[in-house]
Amino acid sequence: MRQFNEDTLTDAVVARLKDTENPRFRQVMTSLVKHLHAFAREVGLTEEEWFEGIKFLTATGKMCDDKRQEFILLSDVLGLSMMVVALNHKTPPGATEATVLGPFFAHGAPEFESGADLRQGATMKGEDTYVTGRVLSTDGKPIPNAALDIWQAKADGIYDVQDPNAEFELRGRVKADAKGEFAFKSYKPKFYSVPDDGPVGELLRATGNHKMRPAHMHAIVSAPGYQQVITHVFVDGDPYLDSDAVFAVKDSLIGKYSKVDSPEEAKRLGMPNPFTKLEWDFRLAPESGVKARKTIAPSDAFA
Numbered sequence: 001m002r003q004f005n006e007d008t009l010t011d012a013v014v015a016r017l018k019d020t021e022n023p024r025f026r027q028v029m030t031s032l033v034k035h036l037h038a039f040a041r042e043v044g045l046t047e048e049e050w051f052e053g054i055k056f057l058t059a060t061g062k063m064c065d066d067k068r069q070e071f072i073l074l075s076d077v078l079g080l081s082m083m084v085v086a087l088n089h090k091t092p093p094g095a096t097e098a099t100v101l102g103p104f105f106a107h108g109a110p111e112f113e114s115g116a117d118l119r120q121g122a123t124m125k126g127e128d129t130y131v132t133g134r135v136l137s138t139d140g141k142p143i144p145n146a147a148l149d150i151w152q153a154k155a156d157g158i159y160d161v162q163d164p165n166a167e168f169e170l171r172g173r174v175k176a177d178a179k180g181e182f183a184f185k186s187y188k189p190k191f192y193s194v195p196d197d198g199p200v201g202e203l204l205r206a207t208g209n210h211k212m213r214p215a216h217m218h219a220i221v222s223a224p225g226y227q228q229v230i231t232h233v234f235v236d237g238d239p240y241l242d243s244d245a246v247f248a249v250k251d252s253l254i255g256k257y258s259k260v261d262s263p264e265e266a267k268r269l270g271m272p273n274p275f276t277k278l279e280w281d282f283r284l285a286p287e288s289g290v291k292a293r294k295t296i297a298p299s300d301a302f303a
């Protein structure tokens with residue numbers, strides 16, 4: 001076959017995929033080709049425009065290394081990351097909702113007992129915050145010894161992994177106790193900008209969008225026999241809750257950070273007075289009968 005035009009080319013390319021051994025790969029590639037061609041036809045894509053597109057994708061790739069993942073950021077701001085989360089995580093009733101992982105999870109974070117101070121060695125101060133809560137199953141029973149991978153940005157809106165002077169800051173693996181209870185000290189999260197010094201930043205500016213994420217802490221909660229959840233806790237009242245650059249906000253994930261002014265309670269918890277407190281429970285669905293998300297952090301609870 002030869003002599004293709006805009007009406008016959010798509011079928012010809014799809015036909016070339018017929019010997020793809022893996023049927024799922026064939027299905028994905030067929031659909032991708034059809035949608036890419038339909039997109040080019042729909043907008044009447046010019047050669048200059050496609051060359052600009054190639055330049056953009058090349059710059060995105062060149063920006064990636066083991067610390068910076070511009071393609072994940074691109075997927076995030078295009079809503080594709082949250083689309084994939086939505087397609088794969090129909091939250092079982094009563095379970096904590098999943099949201100985007102983001103590019104700043106790091107393996108090998110230090111492990112802490114409940115009550116740990118994640119502010120240890122912090123290169124920047126913030127609003128002292130005591131976080132406490134429980135890990136429960138969807139029927140409300142405590143899950144003993146769950147593991148909570150926690151990470152959040154520093155007060156300057158930068159994650160420790162982005163800062164050559166910081167190591168495991170506001171990040172740790174906290175063990176819930178036998179009653180499913182956990183606590184740790186941190187700073188109240190602040191809103192911050194996604195990295196905007198690359199092609200994705202240019203894209204945001206060209207489309208008249210801001211680059212901000214509402215204040216949040218990240219959590220991956222894991223326990224044997226339960227579905228791991230990759231989630232956030234957002235800060236109530238944040239100005240960017242309705243315009244998150246990566247579309248990750250869910251109403252059920254907005255936490256109330258309240259001010260506590262009580263010298264006795266501050267002393268009991270080892271906090272300065274006044275301080276900020278967040279009470280937050282995570283609820284996990286049993287593994288059985290649920291399509292499990294691929295485990296990202298070590299899924300074993302502490303022994």
Ligand code: BEZ
Nearest residue numbers: 073076102103104194246
């Ligand atoms: C984050 O929350 O860490 C994040 C998520 C998506 C893009 C950039 C940052």
Ligand code: FE
Nearest residue numbers: 102153216218
């Ligand atoms: Fe974040």
